[in-house]
Amino acid sequence: MEVGCRCFEFVPLKSFKELCLAQPDPDLVCLVKGCKWLPSKCKIFAWRAGLDCIPTKQALxxxxxxxxxxxxxxxxEAQESVDHLFTGCIVAMKVWSGISSWIKSPPLFAFSFKDLMDFYLSSGGGAPAKDVIRGIIxxxxxxxWKARNEKIFNNGKGDWLEIVGMVKSYSFFWFKNRCKFKDLDWVEWCKFPLYML
Structure with missing residues (x-):
């Protein structure tokens, strides 16, 4: 498709992954590879947020x-930036408190989006446990982000308990259907998502 004197073409997902892996910053690359149980949309979103390329109000x-x-x-209470939305906002802090108690880890405190993405590195357990924690984060x-958009466009509540509930249910569904643990138990998952490791 030709627009003016510049040529644009649509890039397939395989090419996108190759482009991401060619990036020189290893912190951003690790968000795209691994975590095979997460949908690509979540991994791409995290990659874009790490680059500050999502349409926060500050960016707009x-x-x-x-x-x-x-x-x-x-x-x-503050300018809506990537760091504020995911680490500084009271709703985000309550979400991270709920996630921390669910995964039975010390409180999750992050001052930037990068800190948040690196939290799994300090969690206990082996590589499978770290993969689950990184995926949950x-x-x-x-x-x-979905709750933020729902609040802006559909007058949603932005309730942190609802966000934590969505994380638990969707991560259970994604993990059960994309990993070798096909006999996951919902009740046990809700108590502690690393019970099977």
């Missing part, structure tokens, strides 16, 4: 797309 104001308030849709970021 910076690009002159909106000119009204750039306050966080959840707390209205990426899924939680995805559902925080």
């Amino acid at each position: 104001v910076r690009r002159n797309i909106i000119s009204d308030s750039d306050e966080c849709v959840f707390c209205q 990426i899924a939680a970021c995805w559902f925080i």
Whole structure:
């Protein structure tokens, strides 16, 4: 498709993965590879958020797309940036508190999105446990973003308990259907998602 003097073409997912793996920053690459049980949309979202390429209000104001308030849709206490939305907002902090108690880890405190994505490195257990925790964190970021959009476009509640519930149910579904653990038990998963390891 030709637009002006620039040529644009659609890139298939395989080419996207190759492009991501060619990136020089290993912190961003690790978000795309691994975590095979997560859908690609969640991994791509985390990759884009790590690059500060998602349309937060701060990014939209910076690009002159909106000119009204750039306050966080959840707390209205700070500018809605990637770091604030996922680590500094009171709703996000409550989500991380709920996730921490669910995965039985020390409280999850992060000051930036990168800190959040690196949390799994400090968690106990072997590689399979770290993969589950990393996937849960990426899924939680995805559902925080979905709740944010729901609040903006459909007057949603933005309830942190609902977000944690979505993380538990969807991560169970994704993990059960994309991993070797086909006989996962929902009740046990809700108590502790690493029970089978």
